[in-house]
Amino acid sequence: xxxxxxxxxxxxxxxxxxxxxxxxxxxxxxxxxxxxxxxxxxxxxxxxxxxxxxxxxxxxxxxxxxxxxxxxxxxxxxxxxxxxxxxxxxxxxxxxxxxxxxxxxxxxxxxxxxxxxxxxxxxxxxxxxxxxxxxxxxxxxxxxxxxxxxxxxxxxxxxxxxxxxxxxxxxxxxxxxxxxxxxxxxxxxxxxxxxxxx
Amino acid sequence: xxxxxxxxxxxxxxxxxxxxxxxxxxxxxxxxxxxxxxxxxxxxxxxxxxxxxxxxxxxxxxxxxxxxxxxxxxxxxxxxxxxxxxxxxxxxxxxxxxxxxxxxxxxxxxxxxxxxxxxxxxxxxxxxxxxxxxxxxxxxxxxxxxxxxxxxxxx
Numbered sequence: 001x002x003x004x005x006x007x008x009x010x011x012x013x014x015x016x017x018x019x020x021x022x023x024x025x026x027x028x029x030x031x032x033x034x035x036x037x038x039x040x041x042x043x044x045x046x047x048x049x050x051x052x053x054x055x056x057x058x059x060x061x062x063x064x065x066x067x068x069x070x071x072x073x074x075x076x077x078x079x080x081x082x083x084x085x086x087x088x089x090x091x092x093x094x095x096x097x098x099x100x101x102x103x104x105x106x107x108x109x110x111x112x113x114x115x116x117x118x119x120x121x122x123x124x125x126x127x128x129x130x131x132x133x134x135x136x137x138x139x140x141x142x143x144x145x146x147x148x149x150x151x152x153x154x155x156x157x158x159x160x161x162x163x164x165x166x167x168x169x170x171x172x173x174x175x176x177x178x179x180x181x182x183x184x185x186x187x188x189x190x191x192x193x194x195x196x197x198x
Numbered sequence: 199x200x201x202x203x204x205x206x207x208x209x210x211x212x213x214x215x216x217x218x219x220x221x222x223x224x225x226x227x228x229x230x231x232x233x234x235x236x237x238x239x240x241x242x243x244x245x246x247x248x249x250x251x252x253x254x255x256x257x258x259x260x261x262x263x264x265x266x267x268x269x270x271x272x273x274x275x276x277x278x279x280x281x282x283x284x285x286x287x288x289x290x291x292x293x294x295x296x297x298x299x300x301x302x303x304x305x306x307x308x309x310x311x312x313x314x315x316x317x318x319x320x321x322x323x324x325x326x327x328x329x330x331x332x333x334x335x336x337x338x339x340x341x342x343x344x345x346x347x348x349x350x351x352x353x
Contacts, residue, residue: 070245073252073317074283075291077245081352116246145290152279152295156319160292163285180285180312 033175033197039143040166040174045102045134048115048127055172062194063098063168064187067144069105069159070117075180076101079165080122085184086191093195099125104139104146104161106132142166142174169194225348232340233261234301238308239333239347241318244325251275251325252315253333253347256308259301261339266298267307269336276320278333283314293317298338311352325349 047053055063064083068076080101087094099122103109106129114127129135139146144162151158163180167190175197176190227239239255253272259265270278283293299307299314309315316333325331327350335343 070247071250072291073242073250073281073293074311074315075285077242078311078352113247119246121245149292149294154277158293160290163289163291179289180291 032193033169034193037166037174037177039141039177040168040172041141042172043134043138043141045128045130045138046111048111048118048129050111053126053128058098059172060170061096061098062170062191062197063100063166063172064191065100065102065142065166065168066164067102067104067139067142067146067161069103069161070109070113071105072159075163077121079163079180080125082184082187083125084122086188089184089188090191090195093192095124096195097191101125101127102135102138103127103129104135104159105148106130106135107148167191167194169197224353225350227345227347229343229345231335231337231343233263234259234265234337234340234343236335236343236345239345241325241331241347241349242352243327243349244321246324248321248324249319251318251321253318253331254309254311254315255347256306256310257299257301258306259303262303263339264300264302265337265339266300267335268298268338269334270316271334271336272316272318273332274322274325275318275331276322277318279317279319281315281317283312285312327351 042054042056044052044054066079068079083099087097090097101118101122103114109129111129114129118125118127144164146159146161149158149160165178165187166174167176167178169175175194178186178190225240228237230236235258237256237258239253241253242251244251257267267280270280272278279295280299281293282296283291285291301307329349330346331349333345333347335345
């Protein structure tokens with residue numbers, strides 16, 4: 001279960017958190033960065049080269065993070081395509097942003113498989129995997145969830161998973177939380193804000 | 199068979215696979231079988247490890263009787279399924295296999311990115327932008343329809 005009912009945020013506030021954050025930042029004329037979203041934190045997983053990867057080792061670089069899996073037919077490739085679009089818009093600043101793809105399918109998403117997938121879908125992205133327990137712990141920390149769902153009669157399965165996109169500042173703090181329906185424009189604004197932020 | 203008629207809109211594609219945003223119209227295919235019209239049909243390119251892929255189309259029933267898509271096959275994969283997909287209010291993406299897409303008389307059912315899709319597994323080969331695959335669509339009432347659809351990036 002999620003410690004935080006992220007899905008209810010919209011109903012309560014009427015706006016997705018990222019829009020609220022941008023509105024507040026604009027209205028107050030204050031610092032660019034909104035208050036921390038309140039989910040997230042440092043974690044340690046395995047990257048697509050099979051090496052240990054710690055978020056804490058990458059201070060100084062903002063990041064965009066989302067949960068997905070390589071057999072995902074639509075949502076995950078689309079999110080990666082949107083991130084790619086935004087990276088093109090950011091031009092020279094793009095390389096300052098880390099793209100973190102956290103697998104929710106440890107059974108199939110080996111480091112090698114993540115490497116092949118990301119080389120085509122999101123060059124430069126960091127693919128992260130681990131044991132089911134490790135990945136569940138990261139998801140829990142980020143208020144996300146995933147669930148392996150048997151499909152059909154061939155022993156196949158799919159993975160239901162949260163479609164949030166997280167934008168982390170240089171200190172690894174989640175500053176923006178974007179819904180799937182929010183597009184490249186919202187992501188670009190959020191990334192520009194964390195790039196500007198101190 | 200007279201019910202078989204397929205039109206293929208020529209692809210106006212960038213040569214680059216998965217390239218940047220294009221201002222050219224994106225290729226789709228259309229066809230008709232009896233009262234069932236299939237429009238805006240296209241498939242995504244597959245990504246490594248090339249185990250699964252998705253396609254989209256709109257079903258329109260111009261007849262007086264209910265009909266439904268009840269079976270799908272494709273020449274470039276061993277497995278073809280009909281899926282519903284939605285991102286819920288809790289922001290969780292859920293995908294489920296279904297046995298049919300019902301289309302009432304005068305009605306339509308649209309499959310689109312972020313929504314329902316045809317899902318293919320056990321691909322015979324990578325599906326690459328600029329290529330085509332051939333769908334076979336079985337309806338409850340209308341005769342079977344074969345349709346060549348383009349493989350192309352989503353935008």
